[in-house]
Amino acid sequence: MWYTNHELCYIYRRTPPLIMEIITLNITDLFKQFAHRQQELLREVPSGDNLRMNGKLDPLLALCSSSSEISLLRQALLDPYFPLGMLEQTVFSDVDGMRFFIYKRRPDLEPVLADELGKYSEAFLKIRLDIETLFDPTTITCIPLDGKKHRLPVDQWCTLCGVCCQIGGVPPEPPAKISYPDHWYKYLSGGAVDNQQLCPFLFQYFGEPRFFCAIHHVKPMSCRYFDEKECHQRLSSRGLHQQ
Ligand code: SF4
Secondary structure, three states, X not given: OOOOHHHHXXXXXXXXXXXXXXXXXXXXXXXXXXXXXXXXXXXXXXXOOOOOOOXXXXXXXXXXXXXXXXXXXXXXXXXXXXXXXXXXXXXXXXXXXXXXXXXXXXXXXXXXXXXXXXXXXXXXXXXHHHHHHHOOOOOOOOOOXXXXXXXXXXXXXXXXXXXXXXXXXXXXXXXXXXXXXHXXXXXXXXXXXXXXXXXXXXXXXXXOOOEEEOOHHHOOHHHHHOOHHHHXXXXXXXXXXXX
C-alpha cells in the first residue's frame, strides 16, 4: 500500500516512541543523539581540559560518503563553538505551518539534511579560519575565541537565546572601514545552504543554550540596528519550528 506524504506524517506522528526507535535510524535522530551527548560533555568539562570521546559521532559520520566529508564534519561538530543546539532547533526540527507540516525523519529528506549539515559545517569552518587570519579573534566578538570558557556578558538586555538569528539572511552591508571576505556576502545574504534557516555566523557557547554572533563587533548594519523592541516582537511571534 502507498501513502501520501501527509498520511505518512500522520502515521509517524502517532507511532509509539519505542517502535519509532526501532524503525528509525536516520540522520535527524543520529544528529540529535550526538548533539545531546556532545553538549553535555562540553558543559561538564572545565575550561582548557580535553573532552572525553563522544561515541555518538561515528554512527553519524558513517552517513558520509567520502573521507574529506568525514574529516570536515568531524572538525566542525567537535568544535566548542559549533551551534549544535541551534541546528537541533532548526534544520533537524519538524516544521509546523498553517497549512503544512514537514516531518524531518522522512526518508526522502535524508540526503537534503545531510547536505545542509555538510554545508553549515563548511561555512562554520571557513568563518572560524577567516576570523583567525583576517580579523582579531580576541576582540571580534563578546569573548575571545580561544577555546577557553571566558565569561559571557550579563549586563545587557539580550539573553543570547539566538532566536533572532534563525533567519534566511540579512543585507550584507558592513560597518564603515570594514571589508568582508567575498564569500561572507553570500553567507550573510542567505546563500550558505540552499534553504538557509540559521545565520552561519551564530556560534554556541560550550554546549550551553547560549548563542552569540561570532562577528559581533563587525556585524552588518541591519544586525546592529536590531533593538530591544524588535527582539520582543521576534520572541512573541510564533516560529515554524517545533521545539
Ligand atoms: S532574540 Fe533577543 S534575546 Fe535572543 S539573541 Fe536575539 S536579541 Fe538576544
